[in-house]
Amino acid sequence: QQQVKQSPQSLIVQKGGISIINCAYENTAFDYFPWYQQFPGKGPALLIAIRPDVSEKKEGRFTISFNKSAKQFSLHIMDSQPGDSATYFCAAKTGGFKTIFGAGTRLFVKA
C-alpha cells in the first residue's frame, strides 16, 4: 500500500534524446509527487513535483506526466545531456507524513 514502484532500474540514452522514467503507486491518499536527482556522494535534490489535480507539469527540459486513474506518473527529460547522468528517484507523500521513495533509476547519457 505504501510502495512506489519505479522503472527502469537503469537507462542509457544518447545525448539529445528523451529519457523516460516511470512510477506507479497504490495509496490513493498520496497527494504530492516529487522527483529527486542524486549525484554520487550527494543528497537527493528536488527536481520537479506535481499534485494529483494536474495532469502535466513542465519546468525547462523536465516534464512530469500524471495519470490519476492509472495511479502512474512519469518523468521525461528532453534533450538529455551528459550532465543529466545521475540517479533519479520518484517519490510520493501524504500531507506532512513521510516521503516514500522509489528504488531509483540510474541514467547515463552518452555523449
Add this chain to the structure above:
Amino acid sequence: DAGVTQSPTHLIKTRGQQVTLRCSPISGHKSVSWYQQVLGQGPQFIFQYYEKEERGRGNFPDRFSARQFPNYSSELNVNALLLGDSALYLCASSFYIDTEAFFGQGTRLTVV
C-alpha cells in the same frame, strides 16, 4: 543561505558500537527528517521531528533514536551497530511539517 549541513561526512564504526549523527537545518526551518539510504536503493524514512516533537517514525528498531534541540538542529543515535546499518544517512529540513524538504549531503556510515 547555507543548506542543510550534516556531520560528520564519513564515519567508520565497529559492530556493537554506538554512533551519533548531527544535522543543522536551513535557517528558519522547523522540521527535520532522517532517512537511511542503503547503496543502490531509495532513501527509507526513519524519523520526523517538528518543533522538537517526534511526528513520525519509520519501520526501524528501537536501536535508532533521535531528538531535536531548541535551535531545531537534530541528532540521530544508533546503538549496538550491525553490519547492516552501513548506509548513507540523510537529513532533510523543511519550514513546516508538510512543506518541501531539502536534503543534506548525508553521513556515510560504515560498520565493520
